[in-house]
Amino acid sequence: MHWWFPGDGNAYSTLGGKIDDLFYLILVIVSVTFVGTSAALGYALWRGAAIKSDEKVWFSHGSHSLEVIWTIVPSAVLLFIALYQLDVWAEYRMKGFAKEKDGSPKVITVVAEVTARQFEWRIRYPANGKPLKPTPQPDDIYSVNELHVPTGGLVTITLRTDDVQHAFFVPMLRVKQDAVPGKMIPVWFDATMPGNYEMLCAELCGWGHYKMKAMLVAQSADDFEAWKDKASADQFDDGYRKPAE
Amino acid sequence: MLRENLISMPRCSRTGFSVLVTFGLAVMNLGCGNGPQAVFTYRPTTDDLISEANKAVTKTLTEDFGTPEKLVAWERFPINYGGVKGTVASTDGPAGSVTVSLEGDSAKISKNASLLWISGSQANGKSAETSVKGFNAETKTLQLASGAGAPSAGDRFVVGFGEDMQLGRVVYMKNCMHCHGVTGDGNGPTGKFLNPRPRDYRNGKFKFTSTQSQEKATRDDLHRIVQYGIPGTYMPSFLLLGERETTAVVEYIRWLAVRGEFEKRFVEELTNDYSQTAIKDSTDKAEKSYLEKKRNKEEAEKPLNLSKAIKAAGTAFKKYVDDKELDGAIEETANLLAAAWTQAETPEALVVPTSQRVEDTPESRERGRLLYMSNTTKCYTCHGPTGRGDGAATEDFWDKPGTNVKYPNRGLHDEWGNPLKPRNLTSGQYRGGRRPLDLFRRIRAGIKGTPMPAFGDTVLKEPQVWDIVNYVMSLPYQQKQPTAVKHPSETVANNEEKPAN
Structure with a gap:
């Protein structure tokens, strides 16, 4: 059914399924509209060809009722879409800010700072057990073109760019967000299954745009912590090995 | 679309034991139409040779290394051509x-x-x-x-045979050529817009390596650079290229570096005697002394004019070829390069610390700072007293290496003649890697082709290097400069000075 979607067609995030549903809804609406208007146009042409030359022509231009109909019907459809998608949009872009149900402020743990630059993704993580600070810290962990995130819950990244506009795009999670120079943009998403997902730049950012391919590695929380420990050990390696005795 | 056309042609080479094989790839279609044909370009010094010598050099290069569409695998060199x-x-x-x-x-x-x-x-x-x-x-x-x-x-x-090399070429043409150029001279179509300029492999030198200062780069070094890129430059990370592709492109780059350095060294052998510039210089000089002698009414023989001198050099070159001296030069250059690239892969070539990193304490950082500010290391002259890469050396005019001519711009330059800024150590970007080991290697073995010297084992002992590493690694996170201990020269010289009005 979803064969035209990226990867195996399934969305690997909670919100992804809802985004797919919206896609199908809009697809159905535009299909009906397209087929309907095409049929009407075809009918008009066919009818027009059959009109005898001595018959009087009827002009619809200036018809008040027609104008009202084709203003109200599309407006209603658009309004419906606007209202219907509101929940998904809010969940994607705003609910991360909202308070918990009991009124306490929602705690946002930022997993990493993702910085796009021509033509790669550079990523900075806080050390295990520490929050991400806006400025680099001595024990931060760095990776490039490989974003590790834990599964099983909402994760947040801070999206930045070093140079021009880029867009953070993980097709299989249905996440897309522009990176704008001078801004630090929070992006929320979750990965329902551990695995490797393609991570791309979705904004033509220069001649090497096609090179900006990276990988999003979703791991269980334990694996994620273990990976961070290992990455940290590698990063602070002093190269000294005890000689074998 | 790549059409592969394997034309392997074994040939007995000069020594008999090495095999020369050509394998080719017909036409590369780039973009929508046929792109410009990929060709290896020659150095200006090669073009400067008199026609006989130039022909000999280009013939050797074409026969032994081939063209981008028809590579020749010279088995003398330690390169995995595949198979x-x-x-x-x-x-x-x-x-x-x-x-x-x-x-x-x-x-x-x-x-x-x-x-x-x-x-x-x-x-x-x-x-x-x-x-x-x-x-x-x-x-x-x-x-x-x-x-x-x-x-x-x-x-x-x-x-x-040659399968990896062909794959390496395809990967290179797709991902690297735009900046590094077909020949690996850093003159690709986008190369001239970048700062720093893309590496010119043809000197056989790579900046960020794990080897001693005189050694070539290892496969692992190049592999790491391709995978993780160089932060702070336009060399991006190619992490997702795939293991096979990365290995193949590393071999191709090593081969380009060998080809380029072979040309460089081979031409250097000939330049003194057979380049147009050298011949013109010597005829000019002879003409001058002839006129001088004539003015003094001394006996003198009229020297050859330029075209005659070039002709004479051409005859001399024929003798040079007949005497097998040209073959000797080729042999010598090939041997030297093969040995150098083989040597780089040996464990002795690596810079490996023999002691653990000194514990990163304020005392260690302070010792590091004093060394940084000392005249033993002179770190501060380039990297600046606060590590911002704004040392006094960046304000000077420097000589071009081997000449008395100064560069037109202030500041340091690398071996390739490009302006070079000393690293701003407070930025937290480390081009050669951010591990303590990487910084240790930068101090121990320097950065090849740049004014960053190799301190080796004599100037700085290992714990001292670690002290400097600790100090340098603390720089990006320092809020204030420590004022507790002043550099000796400051306390002696500046104490009595009154602030200027």
């Missing part, structure tokens, strides 16, 4: 198949792979190049294509 080598164990099996022992991974043998006889009766015959119908890994039998001739036990062969 699985093996020996015929017995020929008892059914006709057209032989039992073999392989020296590599049999999984790499694909159907219809090319087969090349290296030794034995087939090696120099018509059927030296043939192909493989299939390989049975269990019985170790290799089915040969018809017309493969009759090999005998003990014959050596290679299956799929």
Whole structure:
């Protein structure tokens, strides 16, 4: 059914399924509209060809009722879409800010700072057990073109760019967000299954745009912590090995 | 679309034991239409040679290294061109198949792979190049294509020779060529817009390596750079290229570096005697002294004019070739490069600390700071007293190496003649890697082709290097400069000074 979607067609995030549903809804609406208007146009042409030359022509231009109909019907459809998608949009872009149900402020743990630059993704993580600070810290962990995130819950990244506009795009999670120079943009998403997902730049950012391919590695929380420990050990390696005795 | 056209041509090379093989790739279609044909360009010094010498150099380069569309694998150099080598164990099996022992991974043998006889009766015959119908890994039998001739036990062969090299070229043309250029001279179409400029491989030097200061880069070094890129430059990370592709492109880059340095060194042998500039210089000089002598009414012979001098040099070059001196120069250059690149892969070439990193304490950082500010290391002259890369050296005019001519711009330059800023150590970006080990290596072995010197073992002892590493690694996170301990020169010289109005 979803064969035209990226990867195996399934969305690997909670919100992804809802985004797919919206896609199908809009697809159905535009299909009906397209087929309907095409049929009407075809009918008009066919009818027009059959009109005898001595018959009087009827002009619809200036018809008040027609104008009202084709203003109200599309407006209603658009309004419906606007209202219907509101929940998904809010969940994607705003609910991360909202308070918990009991009124306490929602705690946002930022997993990493993702910085796009021509033509790669550079990523900075806080050390295990520490929050991400806006400025680099001595024990931060760095990776490039490989974003590790834990599964099983909402994760947040801070999206930045070093140079021009880029867009953070993980097709299989249905996440897309522009990176704008001078801004630090929070992006929320979750990965329902551990695995490797393609991570791309979705904004033509220069001649090497096609090179900006990276990988999003979703791991269980334990694996994620273990990976961070290992990455940290590698990063602070002093190269000294005890000689074998 | 890439059309592969394998034209393997074994040829006896000068020494007899190395095999020269060409393998080619017809036309590369870039973009929508046929892109410009990929060609290896020559150095200006090569173009400056008189025509006889220039022809000899370009002929050697074309014969021994080929063109981008028809590469030649010169086996003298330690480069993995790809392919699985093996020996015929017995020929008892059914006709057209032989039992073999392989020296590599049999999984790499694909159907219809090319087969090349290296030794034995087939090696120099018509059927030296043939192909493989299939390989049975269990019985170790290799089915040969018809017309493969009759090999005998003990014959050596290679299956799929040059496959990695061809893959490396495709990867290079897709991802690297735009900046680094077809020849690896850093003159690709986008190269001139970048700062810092893309690396010119043709000096055989790479900046960020794990090896001693005089050694080449290792495969691992290049592999790491391709995978993780160089932060702070336009070299991006190619982490998702795939292991096979990365390995292949690293070999291709090493080969380009060998080709470039071969040209450089070979031409340097000839430049003094056979370049147009050198001949013009010497005729000008001779003319000058002739006029001088004439003015003094001394006896003097009229020197050759330029065109005659070039002609004479051409005759001399013919003798140089006849005396086998040209072949000698080629041999010597090839030997030197082969030895250097082989040496780089040995454990002795690596810079490895023999002691643990000194614990990162404020005391250690302070010791590091004092060393940084001392005249033993003179770190501060370039990197600046606060590590911002704004030392006094960046304000000076420097000589071009080996000449008395100064660079037109202030500041330091690298071996390639590009302006170079000393690293701002407070930015937290480390081009050669951010591990303490990487910083240790930068201080120990320097940065090749740049004014960053190798301090080696004599100037700084290992714990001292670690102290500097600790200090440098603390710089990006420092809020205030420590004022507790002042540099000796400051306390002596500046104490009495009154602030200027």
